[in-house]
Amino acid sequence: MSHAGNFPNNHCMHSTTTDTLIAAEAPALAQSPCSPDFVSECGRVRLYLADCRDVLPMHGGVDAIITDPPYGISFAAHPTAGGRKRGQKSETWDNDTPNDTVLSLPAMAPLCVIWGGNYYPLPCTRGWLIWRKPDAPPSMAHGELAWTNLDQNLRAIEWTIAATREKDGYGLHPTQKPVRVMSWTMEQVMVPHRGLVLDPFMGSGTTAIACIRTGRRFVGIEKDPAHYATAHERIQRELSQGDLFLDLPNG
Ligand SMILES: C[S@@+](CC[C@H](N)C(=O)[O-])C[C@H]1O[C@@H](n2cnc3c(N)ncnc32)[C@H](O)[C@@H]1O
16 A cells, blocks of 8 residues: 555554453454554554555445544645744645545445535535534634434534633644544444444544543545644553543443
């Protein structure tokens, strides 16, 4: 695969009892011919530094896809004044929408949530999710929308930009989502505990952090080596703080 030279996958396949258990629970992953670049010691987080188009065909059988793909609005190409001050560079990944890949996601899992789904020609749904940002300045969007494949009432969460910065740290990624919004997302679509969540556009790994904190398994894909490294470091730090997964009923 094209990414192999960028980031050798020398972390993979720790062999522990828990690993074996997880592999037995997730045959789709265990049979994957494509080795992850990182597998956590407990086996419940797997990461790929790759273009998701190369890896997705090997990842049927997940419980949920929860993702935040490029919106095609060039946001990362034009860092805000605050971002520029912190050295944020112009990035090109959200200059286009990867339509074919995103439109193929709902067929891959029983539960599917696509943040920024309003930028894609997805089927009609009642089940939109809204993240309202009460402290967004007039020049910014006052909220974001997620498409879901569920026939349920629209739901909304209010979460300030200030709270995101305070709780999650600022500037990990130009379009970083709050961990709270991602864990709320999983509650809204009822991702099962210990369920396997796939995020093919992982960025700084916010969906992974939400999975770790709420006792779900995670597989993430990110093609940018710098963002992959941020996610990898963030996830390792989170895992080192203790394993909620093992405390769950039936854990
Ligand atoms: C909107 S950002 C995700 C931000 C993330 N939710 C967070 O909180 O950090 C989308 C990410 O998808 C990545 N990306 C774009 N195209 C990709 C592809 N074909 N395969 C894998 N990653 C891709 C970009 O590098 C970017 O980091």
